[in-house]
Amino acid sequence: MEKAYAAWRAFQDRLLAPAAALLLVGCTLLALLEVGRRYLLGLSFEWQQDAVTFFTLSGVFLYFSLCQRRDAHLTVSVLPELLAALGPRARRAAEIVRLLAVAFSAAFMAAVIWWGIPEVEDAINYESRTESLAFPMWAFLGALLAGFVFMAVTMVFQLYFGVQRLRGRSTPSEERAHEADKAAH
Amino acid sequence: MLIVGAVLFVLLVLAVPIGIALSAAAAAYIMVDPLLEPTVVFRAFFSFIGRYSLMAIPLFIFAGFLMERTGLVSQLFRFADSLAGWMPGGFGVATVVACVMFGSISGSSVAMAAAMSVIAIPEMRSRGYPDWLSGGLVATAGGIAILIPPSIPLLIYGIVTETSIVDLFFAGIIPGLLLALGNITSVILIALYLELPRSSRFDARRLWRESKGALPALGMPVVILGGLYGGVFTPTEAAAAACGYALIYGFGSRRMQFVRQLLPTAMRALNLTGVIVFLIGSVGVFQFLAANMYWPQKITEVIVGWGLTPLGFIFAFMGVLLILGMFVDGIAMILLTVPVVFPVAYALKIDPVHLGIMLVLNVEMGVVTPPVGLNLFAVSGTSSIPLPQVLKGTIPFFLGDLTVLLLVIFFPALATWLPDLLVKPIF
Numbered sequence: 001m002e003k004a005y006a007a008w009r010a011f012q013d014r015l016l017a018p019a020a021a022l023l024l025v026g027c028t029l030l031a032l033l034e035v036g037r038r039y040l041l042g043l044s045f046e047w048q049q050d051a052v053t054f055f056t057l058s059g060v061f062l063y064f065s066l067c068q069r070r071d072a073h074l075t076v077s078v079l080p081e082l083l084a085a086l087g088p089r090a091r092r093a094a095e096i097v098r099l100l101a102v103a104f105s106a107a108f109m110a111a112v113i114w115w116g117i118p119e120v121e122d123a124i125n126y127e128s129r130t131e132s133l134a135f136p137m138w139a140f141l142g143a144l145l146a147g148f149v150f151m152a153v154t155m156v157f158q159l160y161f162g163v164q165r166l167r168g169r170s171t172p173s174e175e176r177a178h179e180a181d182k183a184a185h
Numbered sequence: 186m187l188i189v190g191a192v193l194f195v196l197l198v199l200a201v202p203i204g205i206a207l208s209a210a211a212a213a214y215i216m217v218d219p220l221l222e223p224t225v226v227f228r229a230f231f232s233f234i235g236r237y238s239l240m241a242i243p244l245f246i247f248a249g250f251l252m253e254r255t256g257l258v259s260q261l262f263r264f265a266d267s268l269a270g271w272m273p274g275g276f277g278v279a280t281v282v283a284c285v286m287f288g289s290i291s292g293s294s295v296a297m298a299a300a301m302s303v304i305a306i307p308e309m310r311s312r313g314y315p316d317w318l319s320g321g322l323v324a325t326a327g328g329i330a331i332l333i334p335p336s337i338p339l340l341i342y343g344i345v346t347e348t349s350i351v352d353l354f355f356a357g358i359i360p361g362l363l364l365a366l367g368n369i370t371s372v373i374l375i376a377l378y379l380e381l382p383r384s385s386r387f388d389a390r391r392l393w394r395e396s397k398g399a400l401p402a403l404g405m406p407v408v409i410l411g412g413l414y415g416g417v418f419t420p421t422e423a424a425a426a427a428c429g430y431a432l433i434y435g436f437g438s439r440r441m442q443f444v445r446q447l448l449p450t451a452m453r454a455l456n457l458t459g460v461i462v463f464l465i466g467s468v469g470v471f472q473f474l475a476a477n478m479y480w481p482q483k484i485t486e487v488i489v490g491w492g493l494t495p496l497g498f499i500f501a502f503m504g505v506l507l508i509l510g511m512f513v514d515g516i517a518m519i520l521l522t523v524p525v526v527f528p529v530a531y532a533l534k535i536d537p538v539h540l541g542i543m544l545v546l547n548v549e550m551g552v553v554t555p556p557v558g559l560n561l562f563a564v565s566g567t568s569s570i571p572l573p574q575v576l577k578g579t580i581p582f583f584l585g586d587l588t589v590l591l592l593v594i595f596f597p598a599l600a601t602w603l604p605d606l607l608v609k610p611i612f
Contacts, residue, residue, distance in 0.1 A: 021451035028247060028432075031240070031425035039417060049237045052421075056240055060455060060462045067459040073202035074460060074517045080200050101200045108209045116227035144231055 002171075005157050012069065016062050016150065023059030027052045047134030054130060054140040061147030068154045075101070092166070099162040106155035109148055116145045186480055189214050203517045204467035211474040221477070226470050233469020234462055237421055239344055242461055244424030245335045247454040248405075251431035252290045254446050255438050257402040258300045261286045264392075264399035271387040274376025276312055277319070280305045281326045281368045286399075288330035288361065289406035290427075294515070294552050298327025298560040299567050306568040313382055318375060320570040321553075321578015324560040325586065326368050328549035331515070332361035335409060335427065338545045340420065341461070342519055345468065346527050348537040350420040351413045352604040356538045359599050360546060360589060367585030375581060401438075405430050414607055461516060468520045481528035488529045495533045499540075499594055502526055503547060510551025514559060518548055539593075542600035546590045553579040 034048045045051075067073055083094035122128075123138035130137060161171045189210045196206035208226060215221045265282035272278050280301060287297050302323045309319035331338050334354035343350035375381075408430050412418035418426055435443040475481060493501070502522075509518050523544070530540050552560040555576060565572045593599050 017452050017455075018448060020455050021448040024243060024247060024451045024455060025447060027240075028244060028425060028428045031244065031422070032429040032432075035418070035422050035425055035429070053235060053237045053240055056243055057234060057462070060243065060458050063452075063455040063459040064463055066452075067456055067463070070456065072456055072460050073204060073463060074514045075200045075202050076197045076512055076517075077200050078512050079198050097199060101202075104196070104199070104201055104209075105205045108205055108212070111212070111223070112208070112226055112230075115224045119224055119227050119231075140235075141231060144227075 020059035050130040058143035065150035109152040207467040229473035230466040243458040248427035277372035284326040288333035317578035320575035325582035355604040506547035515548035
């Protein structure tokens with residue numbers, strides 16, 4: 001499992017993150033170009049707003065799983081923190097609460113992915129497009145679906161390593177990676 | 186409605202991410218309602234965030250991080266020191282002034298508190314400032330960034346409530362400056378009481394030298410606010426222009442070193458954007474359900490039926506926010522409360538711009554209230570000042586912030602006067 005997680009992290013770091021960053025940089029430059037064209041030359045691409053909106057969002061969707069890996073998604077962490085401060089037994093209870101939260105989140109994401117598949121299929125079948133009609137909608141809905149799938153996969157890894165920690169087994173590489181993530185952000 | 190509320194409460198207490206808790210609570214209702222298909226969860230999430238106006242958020246965040254990479258924070262700080270360092274508590278005053286200037290570039294409070302604590306706290310320590318004072322000051326002054334435009338919380342509020350973002354940006358200026366004034370007054374009084382040494386005498390030549398260095402950084406708010414005021418930019422275009430300014434300035438000052446940092450900086454911006462967009466999409470799911478069930482109307486009817494005056498409602502809401510701010514991050518605070526509270530406020534004829542500024546003032550105070558005061562952790566983590574010391578230091582400044590909130594509650598013109606004066610409706 002550790003090897004699989006290392007491979008997953010490499011996929012996220014070497015492919016997902018740079019792809020998302022390139023989309024953001026590209027869309028920033030496109031938005032900038034459009035501001036210049038509109039106010040200096042009086043010209044405008046009718047597809048620009050759609051491109052900036054949906055390509056930027058696609059980059060953000062791809063990044064959801066990295067936010068999940070870094071525990072960046074906002075939570076109300078009062079209960080686990082209170083428990084963690086009460087002593088070793090309560091600390092274990094706090095770990096269980098955290099694991100339950102991850103397990104529920106993974107299950108819910110799986111459900112959302114399941115509900116999202118017919119939406120993407122409909123977008124393909126009905127050939128729905130963005131407002132400017134320049135881009136097919138299924139590509140961006142697909143990016144959201146992919147983002148949710150990557151997020152769910154990350155949650156499954158977090159769940160596995162959480163259970164391992166509860167069983168007293170060491171997960172050294174995962175913890176080191178987590179600390180490195182925290183330090184980087 | 187009660188079932189959804191109960192599910193949401195349980196999931197939040199169990200530390201399920203707020204975005205997932207919101208969507209799941211809505212989904213729980215959708216699944217048992219025979220008229221609604223569960224696929225709307227996915228559709229509502231996508232539809233709510235698929236708007237051009239929302240792109241101002243990633244672009245402003247990216248612009249802030251890009252400017253941070255150029256090393257301008259220390260430049261702004263040196264300028265602020267040359268401007269205000271001669272006063273009693275001068276270095277503290279300079280810190281607040283630098284926070285205001287950096288706030289006009291970056292909309293992130295935590296980023297500013299972290300950056301400032303690296304630069305300002307060692308200097309304050311070397312000049313004999315007690316740790317509690319320097320830590321508390323930086324943690325509180327960091328919050329000014331979220332009122333001085335561009336402000337991410339104001340952008341989010343504007344998008345969710347469809348209030349003019351330009352109005353909100355201009356409305357944040359006076360309360361933001363009042364916060365700064367409150368912090369400056371507090372630091373001067375504390376410095377006089379503790380008899381802290383003054384750093385240097387006023388030096389006009391040094392001020393001139395440092396202002397030349399800081400000029401490129403100070404040009405960015407002129408571009409953003411000038412463009413918005415002149416009607417040249419929409420907020421999203423202003424954000425793109427801010428990125429363009431940061432790219433040109435960064436490339437001009439650091440050349441290839443800056444270019445090499447472009448993708449890592451975009452990744453940092455995406456990390457924050459990912460969290461915000463996920464949360465906004467989830468609010469979209471929740472709002473879809475609420476709108477379909479006419480919950481805003483029902484809640485409004487009940488609350489208006491209590492006979493609350495607008496001022497009574499504002500005080501009740503502000504009280505809830507102050508408590509909520511202890512446990513929930515600012516952006517989550519906005520997204521959890523606004524969909525429910527805004528229709529009621531609207532029915533009570535409370536100005537949406539006024540409400541937005543009061544809400545964000547509460548968010549600003551929430552960043553220093555434990556146990557979830559993000560700026561406390563940011564300052565304590567980067568400066569190694571123990572958390573209780575930082576917390577102690579925030580108390581006098583927090584009281585100043587509370588005074589500003591009360592002023593804005595009783596005198597709405599402090600928020601609404603500037604947008605009324607400067608922003609002319611097109612239609």
